[in-house]
Amino acid sequence: MLKKILVKKFGLGLVLSSLSLLCAQSQGEIITSFDTGVDVEVSSTFSVNEFETVLFDSQVFVDGSASGDASGSDDFGPVILGSDEVGLVSAAANGQVNGMGGFVQSSWETDGYLFFENNTGSDIFVNVLFDITWFAEIFTASSDEEAYATAGFFIIDSFDDMVSAEFIELDSLIKGPGNFSESDSFQVNFNFVLADGDFEEYFFIADSFGFAESPQAVPEPTGLFLAGLALLFAFRQRKLNR
Template identity: 55%
Template sequence: MFKKMLVKKVGLGLFLCGASLFSAVSQGSIIASFDAEVDLKVSSTFLTNEFATELFDNDVFVEGSASGDASGSGDADYAPLGSGEIGSLRAAANGDVTGAPGSVVSTWSTDGYFYIENTTGSAITGDVTFDISWSANIFTDSLNEEALAYAAVYIEDSYFNVIFDDFIEFDSLIEGAGSSGLGDSFTVQITDLTLAAWDFEEYYIAIDAAGFAEVPEPGGIFLAGLALLLMMRKCRTNQQPLFTRFI
């Protein structure tokens, strides 16, 4: 099986201070906020494909003067896709804090399985394309608040070869007060993938969107950040993908 991988980056946009949609919140009632999102679309030039999704984890924890939400792809059985047809995967998380004390933690983690089968009696060659858009943005009114946003994508094949593994993260403890963030779109492409007669390939995809925002009581300490780190590290870091379709 011969593969060549090409990563193309397009449309890079860095949203800092005035450029971010969060630049206006300092004029309103929001004291700390975040949002994170990942959108992934996969397709191939092969004639016989299938795509399934599986929700791994979703959580929203709110305390005090705060609100939050998480959404994305849930559970869906394998559905057939023809050449060029798209399978989609999405994860998003956001939260706002409007008073002290207040904190919000939200996460959405979901998995996808893209299955390709050669149903012919001879070897065939094609391409697989992953179109990825992700963003992470934070805002804090001052150094007395904290916010973090995190977005991640992981892709591997049925031989456990890592195709892509990266993330973006913004933390107000590093970036300072104000607005910080990033939005980016890029393509991960596998070209000249050859499948022998009656062979198959399956790609495991994991995407995560998470974040927290917190305004402690005067003299208090940040606690939501610790909760988020523990939550994000549970199970996910030790997860072994389970391929549910084999021939």
């Protein structure tokens, strides 16, 4: 009788130990995350008649043990930007998962435009400068998790042509597990002659997006957990055969 009791306690102990290990892996620490953003300073050597930004889209979706946030330029303007005055545009998104089965996706997109009009009585030379700084960072604790982050800045001219499409991107499916980050600062310039009585317009999009996901834990009967089940099965067979 003593032997049977010991077998029962030993088997249950192994199962409980296995379950506690699985629970420890599914709660608490960050197991996957992303963080990304873009900041842009806009200026011109000639006065900008209209500078305006409009929040086009912002969303944060969270499921399970996860959290996230998004921020950036909201509705602003239109305002006049004097020669060499600076207009600001930004978009940022982040998120993290703290447990198995968690998912987070967040994004921010700001659209805007610059409008130039020449009423000086003569042709003028215009230089438009976009000073861009961005970053992206992802983390996955193992190959089971997934994380993705991107940030970009896109410029369209008055003919609806995409004249600049710059973006940064990190994907754990390509990079593998671990922590990865990239950042950069650079400038995009446009020079043009604006005839007297004429106008020019540039549209722009600042965008940040990312997601992080950890699949739902499905315990497999391996290792210590399998040993516990085997001992319980042996005990049950002895009890039935008494």
